Amino acid sequence: MRAGRGIRVTGGILIVVAITALVGPWISPHDYFTTNFDRPLAPPSLGDMHLFGTDDLGRDLFVRTMLGIRVSLLVAIVASFVSLVIGVAYGAIAGFVGGRVDAAMMRFVDTLYALPFIFFVILLMVAFERNFLLIFVAIGAINWLDMARIVRGQTLGLREREFVEAARLMGASPLRIIFRHIAPNLVGIVIVYVTLTIPQAILVESFLSYLGLGVQEPQTSLGALVENGVKLMESASWALLIPATLLALILMCFNFLGDGLRDQFDARSLS
Amino acid sequence: MLRYTLLRILGAIPTLLLVIALAFLMVHAAPGGPFSNERVLPEHVEEKIEKKYRLDEPLPKQFIRYVSGLVQGDLGPSYGYRDYDVDELIAETFPRSLRIGALAITLALLLGMAAGTVAALRQGSWLDKFVMGFSMTGLSIPVFVVAPVLVLLFAVKLHWLPAGWTSQTGISRYVLPVITLALPQIAYIARLTRASMIDVLGRDFVRTARAQGLGTATVVRVHALRPAMLPVLSYLGPAVAAVLTGSVVVEEIFGISGMGQLFVRGASNRDYTLVLGIVITYATLIIALNLIVDILYGIIDPRVRYR
DSSP states (O other), X not given: OHHHHHHHHHHHHHHXXXXXXXXXXXXXXXXXXXXXXXXXXXXXXSTXXXXXXXXXXXXXXXXXXXXXXXXXXXXXXXXXXXXXXXXXXXXXXXXXXXXXXXHHHHHHHHHHHTSOXXXXXXXXXXXXXXXXXXXXXXXXXXXXXXXXXXXXXXXXXXXXXXXXXXXXXXXXOHHHIIIIIIHHHHHHHHHHHHHHHHHHHHHHXXXXXXXXXXXXXXXOOHHHHHHHHHHHTTTOHHHHHHHHHHHHHHHHHHHHHHHHHHHHHHXXXXX | OHHHHHHHHHHHHHHHHHHHHHHHXXXXXXXXXXXXXXXXXOHHHHHHHHHHTTTTSOHHHHHHHHHHHHHTTOOXXXXXXXXXXXXXXHHHHHHHHHHHHHHHHHHHHHHHHHHHHHHHHTXXXXXXXXXXXXXXXXXXXXXXXXHHHHIIXXXXXXXXXXXOSTTOOSTHHHHHHHHHXXXXXXXXXXXXXXXXXXXXXXXXXXXXXXXXXXXXXXXXXXXXXXXXXXXXXXXXXXXXXXXXXXXXXXXXXXXXXXXXXXXXXXXXXXXXXXXXXXXXXXXXXXXXXXXXXXXXXXXXXXXXXXX
């Protein structure tokens, strides 16, 4: 059970990171917005509790980084939920109705696959000012394609099974069949693919924040911290390296977790 | 084959129109005009400006004018860069971005497929584990993290390579930007190649080839490589999209005046025509590339044509 160990380790790291991000700012004597011009660019030290040092305005980077992780995780969860709802509904309908509707719906998904979505999101951000809600919806709206494909494939197979046939004979409406009989059988694979869309959502959010199109100062996110770190890297490398490492670590853990879950799920559905 | 090709080309046109319409609508639905950034203008001046850029016309009319200009390669005047047309700006910056992007994709294909094939042949060995570990790491680290860290390491600390672009000539200035852009693609292509190579190596025709006494190198080169390449081929479209996205960051960090940098500057200046023009250029590029991949698919794998 090597996969099992991988899942436990990466899941454990993520839980530790999430708890630290939630509790850390509360324990630290500093807050995320107070500037301190006596102590700009202080290196990380235990003495004055600037665990990750300070930035060019003397703000505590530990608290700011934890805040950034919170934002990243929040965006990831909400955006994944948006993509889950769209993807599952779309895929289940296409797979269940089948025939020409299915072909047309999937052709549409293929078309969307060809588009450079990130540029549309940037366009959206530029056009409508930065808006927290819009970020969530925009990121969720670009990540549902994979989910729709997977769910459609599964639904195609489930549709022919005896229990669906039985439900139909008993006079269940198509909507009832989709939600009561097919959807519960999709839960496993959907969870696996949500785990894989979470890092994508984090990546898009941090990319937008990096470009200065994400959350607004004095709020922050990992992408915004990396962007500020790039400016300071020659005099204060910690300002870049710490948030960059944490972002990479979180993304890597989610990728490993999703991969591990998928392998285990595949192994189970094969046996 | 001709029929297949024509059908594919016809299929790409509505996609392109959809993209143009979507981008156009998005920009024009934006609250506040393109000039509301500047100091408040007297009403009659604003009217004159709107008239000059024909923003006073109804939206459908503006759209038709825009598309008919587009067909002739005219993307309208830039709102941000006075006296420049958007097509001039794109023509000025595009070749630079293309060169770096093409180098990155080539590097990614060569290294990614080589690493993936080696990993597939030695499945389970330490080499395989190394390639897969590297691949997972490469996939997880965003371009905007790789770029500054590489600069910090190789330019600021070690002084091996230049950090900037403009102060340099010659090949050394290409190294860091190209590697940064290629890294995640190498990682992904290696995974793709490994998975499909393992699949192909287990097929009957490979067993037959082995049974005929061919060496591993010949089996891979002559029999396995072509079918194993198909997933990599269909990844080319997304790969180019990813490299374009990355170029936005890379050009900004290395100070390369390419199309990605132009896009970011345009976005922060609310230069709507410029941003619109670049999005359409990117989309056209990606759609065209997907089209080429589709047609190549038909050539490499004849079964696809009759589906």
